[in-house]
Amino acid sequence: MPWKDSDAKKVPAHWTVYVSRANLTSGKARGATDPVNAMLNYCYRLAEAECVLACHSVGLDPAFGMLHLDKDSRDSFALDLLEVVRPEAERFVLGMLGALDIDAREFHRSEFHETREGTCRLVAPLTHELAEQCLTWARLLAPIVREYALILAHASGGNITVPNPTKDKALMREPASGKASRKDSPKNAPQNAPKESPQPVKRERVTHVPCTVRDVIPSDLWEQVAEHLPKPSQGNKADQRLSKHGVLAGAVCTEILRIPGRHLPPTIADRKTVRTHLRRWKADGTWDALFPVLTGHPRVRTLMGEVSEPGA
Secondary structure (H helix, E strand, O other), X not given: OOEOOOOOOOOOHHHOOOOOOXXXXXXXXXXXXXXXXXXHHHHHHHHHHHHHHHXXXXXXXXXXXXXXXXXXXXXXXXXXXXXXXXXXHHHHHHHHOOOOXXXXXXXXXXXXXXXXXXXXXXXXXXXXXXXXXXXXXXXXXHHXXXXXXXXXXXXXXXXXXXXOHHHOHHHHOOOOOOXXXXXXXXXXXXXXXXXXXXXXXXXXXXXXXXXXXXXXXXHHHHHHHHHHOOOOOOOOHXXXXXXXXXXXXXXXXXXXXXXXXXXXXXXXXXXXXXXXXXXXXXXXXXXXXXXXXXXXXXXXXXXXXXXXXXXO
């Protein structure tokens, strides 16, 4: 497991390697005793919650299982759907560990906590980074859970309308269409005016919108630019808790990638927070120092639609 050099000697020996899904106390997958299994369990739990929400979005009972037996206080059908998301959750965790030809994330000892029973718990901001994947899993589940609902509706023989969660603009990241002005509404239109066929609303579609902070600012780029960012003020507790990693990713999206603030994914940063910090960074010269480093990185250049390497 890729630990920070200064923290490598501070962690227990069984935290440095991954042996199996079984913990060291009971031999079960629950109650992880190492960071890798703790991250997997956390992702599985988040994905299960997304499966429950996906069931409700099409009117299915998450407790009515097909592969998993029905049990009290268990969402069996959500666990059926979890098998669809499980490979994606595992792929994401393996990517953070550098096992899939992806730059490994550097982990810190402060991101994990070991209880008296030996259970390994996750601590923010690592929990936030894992939770950023919920939207990706929700988008993966939307067409699958609707297909399940259509099959059940057809088998029932009744006239059942199944909602389509793939048309959810918030879920699928489609920009909201503009609202017609009051004077152009049909209620205020002249009665004798000829009826015109409705024209399709033109929408500004944003392509290649990143979903997570690491999609915009990978670990190696963050190490290069973190030292240029101003340190949080001692008297401002909110500024100390704020993740500058996400704010910088939001600044890259709005300033370099030219993504409108209203289309900025909530999994990256709040657009008002990004706008406030960007104004400060431009005033004190921080943004001028960051700009050439950001635009010269292969990942940012790829998002910009340019060549991946400068001068290539």
